[in-house]
Amino acid sequence: MKSKVIFTGLFSLLFLAGCQQNQTTTPTSTTTQTSETTVVSSTNKSEDSSTANSVTSSSEASSSQSTNPEIKVSVERAIELFQNKYPDAAVTSLELDSDWGSYFYKIEGVDDENEYSVRINANDEQLDAENPERLDRDEQNGQKKSEDALDVSNLISIEEAGKIAVEKVGGGTATDWDLDKELGTTYWDVKVKNGNQTTNVKINSQTGEILSTEIDD
Missing domain, CATH: 1.20.5 (Single alpha-helices involved in coiled-coils or other helix-helix interfaces)
Structure with a gap:
């Protein structure tokens, strides 16, 4: 058990x-x-x-x-380089194109006595200046300066101007930019190539408003 x-x-x-x-x-x-x-x-x-x-x-x-890799220098910087060289001069003309094989700014300006012209490489800021030219007597003492000076304050960039122009045309590529003045208004004149057609678009340089368009024949 x-x-x-x-x-x-x-x-x-x-x-x-x-x-x-x-x-x-x-x-x-x-x-x-x-x-x-x-x-x-x-x-x-x-x-x-x-x-x-x-x-x-x-x-x-x-x-x-x-972004266009050939244009590394902004329009503001190009104007600054011109004004550093000629502090008393007002800008009367500005162009950006590739007529010399690569992009260059061509800037012209005047002071009370002389007219100046420079070319600035849009890739590396290299500046080449032409010899100043004496203004005619009736253009001296600020006469031409006050008549032809462009308003270069608060400019829209070349990229923005190009974008506006291309959108207006409906396509293509912005290739040239001219800063000019008409009836007291400073404007960008942008050339747009779209296929075999070239169109110039004028744009208010401060507001971006399109002023006119013209197709090249």
């Missing part, structure tokens, strides 16, 4: 030990699965981040390519 009781007790102890072992193993397996899920999630986030960075980089590259 005692033997049966001892045997039954031993069997119960072994049975309980086996159950406890099974219960301990289960959480370990669950923990492993959770860790694997976390790794996969992190990997997906990294891939998403890489994709977003790639899209941003492509967008930035596209934007930088839209």
